[in-house]
Amino acid sequence: MVKAIYPGSFDPMTKGHLDIIQRSSKLFDEVIMAVVGNPGKSPLLPVEKRKELMSAALKDLNGVTVDSFQGLTVDYAKQNNVTILIRGLRAISDFEAELGMAQANKELFPELETIFLMSKAEYSFISSSTVKEIARLGGDVSKFVPPAVNDYLKQHFSRGTK
Numbered sequence: 001m002v003k004a005i006y007p008g009s010f011d012p013m014t015k016g017h018l019d020i021i022q023r024s025s026k027l028f029d030e031v032i033m034a035v036v037g038n039p040g041k042s043p044l045l046p047v048e049k050r051k052e053l054m055s056a057a058l059k060d061l062n063g064v065t066v067d068s069f070q071g072l073t074v075d076y077a078k079q080n081n082v083t084i085l086i087r088g089l090r091a092i093s094d095f096e097a098e099l100g101m102a103q104a105n106k107e108l109f110p111e112l113e114t115i116f117l118m119s120k121a122e123y124s125f126i127s128s129s130t131v132k133e134i135a136r137l138g139g140d141v142s143k144f145v146p147p148a149v150n151d152y153l154k155q156h157f158s159r160g161t162k
């Protein structure tokens with residue numbers, strides 16, 4: 001059984017992330033979509049809320065589970081018998097950072113293979129930050145995020161929370 005992890009901040013999950021996880025679920029027996037608490041970022045959503053919104057978006061997808069962890073991705077992978085790490089590539093600009101991460105992870109855990117899936121063109125410009133900025137300024141992000149995320153952002157920013 002091949003077990004994969006798709007780690008990220010997912011603050012919040014977008015349709016770009018959803019596309020990657022849907023395609024990954026067809027390639028591997030089990031895929032864990034894992035929220036990583038990244039100390040370098042100031043998140044809008046608490047980890048538990050991010051997981052809740054991801055679970056809602058993924059409820060009809062077989063073989064996908066949602067989790068979170070702190071610390072190294074390779075340690076989580078070792079502890080959970082994960083041998084594949086999935087990342088999405090939206091543009092050339094993603095490549096350099098992703099290559100560095102893949103190489104570092106390979107040094108730390110040689111059995112872990114990083115697999116890159118190319119984002120669909122229609123999602124290649126979406127990022128969580130873009131979505132948050134549009135929503136914060138009153139724009140419509142329903143095209144870019146799953147319905148539960150859209151509802152959350154609308155409610156959050158209508159409370160006047162910037």
Ligand code: COA
Pocket residue numbers: 007008009010011014015016017020036038071072073074088089090100101102104105119123126127128129130
């Ligand atoms: N569709 C839409 N957006 C996408 C996307 C896709 N397919 N792929 C990436 N993005 C966006 C994200 O929305 C995010 O946007 P933001 O910066 O506006 O929030 C951005 O690209 C970065 O993606 P993310 O998945 O959040 O990556 P990251 O760079 O924050 O974190 C981790 C990458 C979590 C995998 C990495 O930091 C990690 O493994 N951390 C654990 C600690 C560790 O092991 N460190 C050593 C790594 S070598």
